[in-house]
Amino acid sequence: MNEYLAHLLDRNYSPATVRAYGYDLLAFCRWLSEQDLALERVGTDTLLDFLHACRQASVPGRPGPNVVSLDGQRLDRYAATTINRRLAAVSGLFTFVGLRDPAARNPVPKGREGRWQAAGERTGLLAHTTRRRKPRSALRLREPRRLPVALSPAQAATLVGSLRTWRDRAIAGLMLWCGLRSMEVLGLDVRxxxxxGRWITVTGKGAKQRRVPLDSDVASVIDVYLLAERPATEADRLFLVAKGPRRGQPLTAAGLRTIFRYHRGLTGVAGGHPHALRHTFGTVLAEAGVDLSVMQALLGQSPSSSLCK
Incomplete structure (x- = not known):
């Protein structure tokens, strides 16, 4: 399993994905140990039992079984997305085993191939640019399809107005007016x-680079941050820790969550998460009638993926 996780890193999977797969495989191994089963004996029936155990398991730290959501779902159970990710991790492990041993059988059954996005994409002029969705296992659970939650103009103005440092304003501006993901913002270098030129070179998922127009107001905020607030350091990262023992080191995802958590409590904007600012950017583009392909290019989305993910 460690070799499989190293293989994912070699294939340019993000460290966060590899870490999540590692915990998923750890849960799978613990369940196999409780059932006194070896990995070589795992079959489709075993996977069905494992998925059933995941659906019945309680998440530590969540409210008890008597707390349910408005749609009647218990809040102490794992979400369908979590269980499907565990299935993907196990399926990828057996696929990796098959690469090393062609005689090994993958116990995860394959499902039907995904449908085309639109009727004309198969024979249209741009059909060669459209990728099929990968076949998904028949064991996958149905996931609820929820619309992205965006902030209203008043909520966005209140949240951004509560930010006091040029660094925090620049980070919020890049997500709200340029549509960057939080990890894309944290991964920016000064260069x-x-x-x-009013451009940003963004490195997104899968190390894919794209150029995004830089809003003039956000550019002014970044300029002031670089001149007046950014600590003197040899680090290449754009956004650094300003105070404390880690002063001058790159700002982390945990530090960014702490900033927004504080300002959510300060302003009362309950939905003021970093990714909500990106959703707000996509919503404004959609309401303005921007073409879908342009929106996908700005947001760094492939044609087959969901918007604002």
């Missing part, structure tokens, strides 16, 4: 921002 990635062309303030004079």
């Amino acid at each position: 990635d921002v062309d303030i004079g």
Whole structure:
């Protein structure tokens, strides 16, 4: 399993994905140990039992079985997305075993191939740019399809107005007016921002790079941050820790969550999460009638993926 996780890193999977798969495989191994089963004996029936155990398991730290959501679902159970991710981790493990041993059988059954996005994409002029969705296992659970939650103009103004440092304003501006993901913002280097040319070079999922127009107001905020607030350091990252023992080191995802958690409590904007600012950017583009392909290019989305993910 460690070799499989190392293989994912070699294939340029993000460290967060590899970490999540590692915990998923750890849960699978613990369940196999409780059932006194070896990995070589795992079959489709075994996977069905494992998925059933995941659906019945309680999440530590969640409210008890008497607390349910408005749709009647218990809040102490694992979400369908979590269980499907565990299935994907196990399926990928057996696929990796098959690469090393062609005689090994993958116990995860394959499902039907995904449908085309639209009727004309198969024979249209741009059909060669459209990728089929990968076949998904028949064991996958049905996941609820929820619309992205965006902030209203008043909520966005209240949240951004509560930010006091130029660094925090620049981070919020890049997500709200440029549509960047939080990890894309934290991964920016100083050389990635062309303030004079109003462009940003963004490295997204799968190390895919794209150029995003830089809003003039956000460019001004970044310029002031670089001149007046950014600590003197040899680090290449754009956004750094400003105070404390880690001063001058790159800002982490945990630090960014702490900032927004504090300002959510300060302003009372309950939905003021970092990713909500990106959703707000996509919603504004959609309401303005921007073409879907342009929106996908700005947001760094492939044609087959959901918007604002």
